[in-house]
Structure formats: C-alpha cells, structure tokens
Amino acid sequence: MDVIPNEEEQMVKNLAREFLEAECPPSLARNMEKDEKGYPPELWQKMAGLGWLGMSLPEQYGGQSLPLTYLGLIIEEVGRTIAPVPLLSTVVPSLTIAQDGTSEQRQQLLPRISRGDLIMTWAMQEQDPRLLPETVHLEARAQGDGYLLSGTKMFVDNFVVAEKCLVAARTAPASEQSQGISLFLVDTGSPGISATALTTLAKDKQSKVTFDQVSVPASNLIGELDQGWPVVQRMLDLATALICAQMVGATRKDAEMAIEYAKNRVAFGRPIGAFQSIQHMCADMILWVDGGQLLTYEALWRMDQGLPASVEVSQAKAFCNDKCVAAVRTSQIIHGGMGFMMEFDLHLWYRRVTAWSLRLGTTFEHRAKVSRALLDQPGKVRLGMTMAAVP
C-alpha cells in the first residue's frame, strides 16, 4: 500500500508536463477551437514519437506495454494543458482492439496507431443520453458476407479526423443469452455515412453521425456477434477512467490559476488570498481535486492488476463530475469578472471540465451503478472491500 506515485511514475508525469507545457500554450487550444481538424498534426506526430499513442499497447504492435496508470498520468497532463489532440478517442479503441480484436485486426491497426498514422474514435451513444445497452438502436443487419448498418450516433468525438470508428450496433433483441449488441470497426469514409458537426460548450469536434445502409465486412466484427456489450462496457470503463484523469489534470491547473490570482489580486488593501473566505475556497478546490485524483488512480491501478474496477470507475466519475465542476466554478468566482472575459484564458479550462463532466456518464448514472453494487446484492458491505458491479 503506497498511494504516492513512485519515482518512475513521477518521472513519466514530469516529462509529459515538460513537453506539453512547451508545446501546448493556451493559445493552441484557443486556435484549435476554430480549426477544421481541431488538432495540429505535427504535435500528434511528436506524441507518437514519444511513444504515447502506444503507451499501453503490446510491444509486438509497436507499443510500450506500460501500465494504464502511466497512460493515465500522461492524460492527466494532457488535461492540464488542455492539449487539443484526439488522444482519448484513439487510445481507447486501440486498447479495446488489443484486448478483444482478432490477431489480424491487431496486426492491421495497432502498429499504425502507435506510429501516429491512424486516428480513431468510437460511437456508442444515441438519442438517449444514458450509456445503457437498451439505448443502442442502430441496427446491423446481416447481408451476404457482411452487415448493413443503419441508424444515428450522437456525440462522436473527432469523427471529422478519424479514419476508423468502433460502432456499437444492435444485431439482436436483448434476450437471456445476450444484450444483442455487436461492435463493428467501420471506415469513417464508407458510403452511406453522413456526419454533422455539433457546436459544443468545449468547442471540440463532436459529430452526429448517420448511417444509411453502411456496408461493413464480417471480418470487421470486434468480439463475437451479439456478445459485444461486455466489450463495450470495458471500453466505456476505460474511457471513463481516462477522462477522469483528464478532468483531474485540467481542474488542478484551473485551481492553481485561481490560487495564483488570489495571491496577486489586491482588494481592500491586501491580496484577496489573505482573506479566509478565499483561502477556504482554495483549500476546498485542492481537496476536491485530490479526492478525484486518488479515486481515479485507484480505478486505473485496479484495471492494471486485472481486478474488477467498474464500481471504482463509477466512483471516480461521479465524484469528478461533481467536484471538478465545483472547483472550476469556484475558480471562476475567485477570478471575478476577468474570469469570463473571452480574452482571458481561464474559460478554456472551465468549458472543457464542465463539458467532460457530461460525457461518459452523468453523476446520476454513476451513482446509480454504485448504489446497485451497494444495495442490490446480498451480504454486508465493508468499506475497502471489492464490490461486484450489478448490471
């Protein structure tokens, strides 16, 4: 038991911070909000060069086989500098393919991802804002040696720059045997696909994607037919843990800006940071971020160990949704009017953290998952024990 990052982990984090602080000034995030692609390809190549894209992919596919906690530490720093890169949307499907793909799929895709040659994304959510199997209606109908996909996906990250997308589709009605969901690898340029850009709070690249009889070969099925839900769940858990890391990184930086501002801004004849009302707001911000960070690290660490982590992931996301948003809002309040001036950088962080709190599961959904684990299975609970997730 030692919850402090060890020397090597700290080094990974420091190097990532050093690189990102040099490469990603706030002006980059600001410029990319108006950019068509939303990311600078040179930066993406540099990240590939540093081995970040294949951080936790197996070495045989050009990866580094490093623990997910390392990837989490890097994404935390990406969040800190709000680096505009399609990292999360690429590494999550890459790890899903590494775990659940066929060896052919791995061979084809993973080395390209590690090299920075292939940007990916995934599409799960539809009209219903919740992440549940029954919300998946996009249909994949068997035809010949493949499937025809029809339906609409919402909130697909970086679809505009992704070459391939993992799509959760319905291949059967839910039954005793399965949720009837299958996961497909789809070329984003396939005939029948049309994407509409969504205008979002974070001014990031999300799309509403419509599939009209999009043809996908059977060899593009990830995992087994109708048995895709557990695969999607693992993918969502991983994505959720990593977005928590990103939120924690961004929120800590945001809080640090408020602390710095409070030390320098003079009112009533002294720095406002000398007032206890402001000090206590700052203390709370840091405590909230610390809490989110510890929960996130524990969830990632459990995944690395191959331990059940679904409940821990939900704990982290529910807490981060609540407390990271509280922290960035507090930071806005401390900054007063300047904080919401377009020319001032603070809102870049605020808009992202609040937006990320709405992705990959709301506070209510994740608490519902925790309460099911707590209340809907027999036996006494004990803090610190592992709780199985209840579907």
Add this chain to the structure above:
Amino acid sequence: MNFAYTPEQESLREEVRQFIADNITPEMLQEMEESGIRRRGPQVDELYKKVSQKGWIGMSWPKEYGGQDGSRIDQYIVEEEFARVGVTVGGAGSGAPAILAAGTEEQKKYFLPGLIKGEIIFALGFTEPQAGADLAGLQCRAVRDGDEYVINGQKMFTTAAHYGTHIYLMARTDPDAPRHRGISIFLVPIDTEGITVRPLWTIQNEPTAPLGTTYGERRTNEVFFENVRIPASCLLGEENMGWYVGAMGLNLDRVGASRYLISVKRDEDIVNWIKENDLDGYSPAEDPAVRDRLAELWIEAQVCRLMTMRSMSLVEHGGNFTYEGAAEKVWAPEHGVRTTETIAQILGPYAQLLNGSEDAIEDGIYAHNLMGAFQSGINHGSAQVMRDQVARRGLGMPRG
C-alpha cells in the same frame, strides 16, 4: 503506486479480526463505555495488556523503546480493525510522536514502553478557556524555579484527565517572547499536588450513548493547576520550542484510522441496515432519492479512506506532509456529519429516539450521532483551522 495490502498485511488483518472476535465481549465494551464516569476497569486493562503483548501498539516505533520497527501501515490495519468495534489502540495520541522526535533518551525509555503497555495514558492538555482554535494564545504559565517548574493556570476539554496518568501539557514559559516562541511542553504526572480535575459533561451523557458506536465522549474535563511543582526533567524538547514539538505531534495525530473510521462506519451501518430492514413496508433501499444520496456518501467515504491511505503512505515515506493531514481532517469529519444527517432524514422521526427508548433503531445510535458527529470536526483542530493550514502551508497563501 500500489493500492493493495501485502499478503502479510492481509493475514495480520485476519489475525486482528480473530483476536477481536475472541477477546472483546459486550461486557468489556460496557466497561469501556463507562470509563466516562470511572477509571478504566479490570477487563479493559486486561485487553490492553493482551493487545500490547501481541505487539500491536507502537508497531512503527523503534524496538529499543518497545516497538517493532514496523510499518505505519501495519499499525493502521490494527487501528482500523479495533476502531470498527469502537476500541482505540495504537495511536497513543500526539504525545508519542513528539517524544520520539524531541524526547531525551530517558524520556523515551520511560514513556514509550509505558504507552505501549497501557500503563501510561496521556491526557492532552493544550486547550484553555481562552485558547482553542487560537492555541498559541494560551496563558497557563510554567516558571522555572531551580530544578523545578511551577505551573499555574487552567486547561479545558482535557478528555482523558480522569483516567490518564500524565498530562501532555502546553504552557507558556516566556511571556515576553513572540507568542509561538514562548511555549514549552511538559509531561506532568496527573497525581502531582495542586492539580484538580473536574468533570464537564457533554450532551452525549444521559442516556448513555450506546457501546462503542458514537462520535464524541460523554465526559471531558477541566483541569486546574495551582502552584504545581514538577521536576525540570518533565520538560519535553527545548524550553520555548514547545509550539513546534506540539504541532508536529498534532499533525501526526490527525491522521490515522480512528478518525476516518468513526466517520465512515456509519455509511456501512446504514447500508447494511436498510438492506435487511424496512419501516412498516417502506424500504429506503428501494427509494431512488435515498439510493442516489447513499451512493454519493459512499463515494465520499472512499475519498476519506484514500486520503487516510495517502497520509499513511507519506508517513511511511518519512512524514513530510504539508497539508495532507489537514485535508484528511477536513474530509472525514465533515463527511461524518453529512452521513449522520442523511441517515436521520432516511429514518425520519425514528432518528430522534435515544438509547433505551421504546422503538429505538440500533440502540438509538443515530440520535446520539446527531449530537456527536459535528464534534469530530471541532476537536484537535477545527475544519476551519484545517482549511487555513491547507491554504497557508499547502498552497502558500498569505496571512491576513
């Protein structure tokens, strides 16, 4: 990072649990609870002797002073298991770390083994009627007179004074120095002539709070010092350096299992209760509002656990924490209050019923907790003082 205990630590936990099952009886807990009005009884003394023979107190202290040279995490595991049944072991308060850091060889050899065996119990003598949160304003005087000090003054909320053997006393030795630099610490035998201990009864008294389950004590004390003469060898650390010796000890005392556990045990209790019980057909476990709130609290409890783990990890790394102990001391007590108040709203009017009342749920612990939960956020450094520390020590914010 590593969030798991070692197999050795897991088996230590099992051993402690078994020991508790074998040795702690309801009669013993009753006796312990009654220490609010009388000294610790024979059963409790016997228990502490056995625990100390097991080597479970002062585990992380050096062997030469009766410890095990062991890990603070091991000690934490022992503390946590005992805290679940309402028994405090292991920590020995803030006195022991201060003695380890600042004591003379003689003091270490005398006090540390005594604390381990339970033969020495410290009562914390810091707070005064006019010096609570602003501790450095304390007025109790200690004046050097040859080989002795003469103490005059009053201490408040000296909780263990009616069963402890020594007062771990903070007193002013130089009234002309800046206020943090004129304070010293003394280890004063409580039976010294001139010391008077008077009970202060808390709102937790009458009816007796149920066994080992509540926050807060039934009894605390005020202690009067009237020309109390003690040998100069009672001084801990250098004269006038007591503020720093004391603060370091307090810092370490704020972290650990008992404070966190008393706060989170309520989460376990209510979850386990509503899983198996209903209120005339109303099942809180199926009420969506209750479910959402309990999950929120459970997640907060995890944060309390992890913040405690962080402090323990930092102690293990050499104890260099700036604000993390204070962070834990903000979170755990405030969480305890939120849980207690939420439970009360789940049970509604039943949460009014005190121990011994007809129809009281779980011996009325929830009503007793409404009187006790907030106390944890006040004693040993209030949450507000702790936030000051986070801001000033942790974040380097300026003084007002």
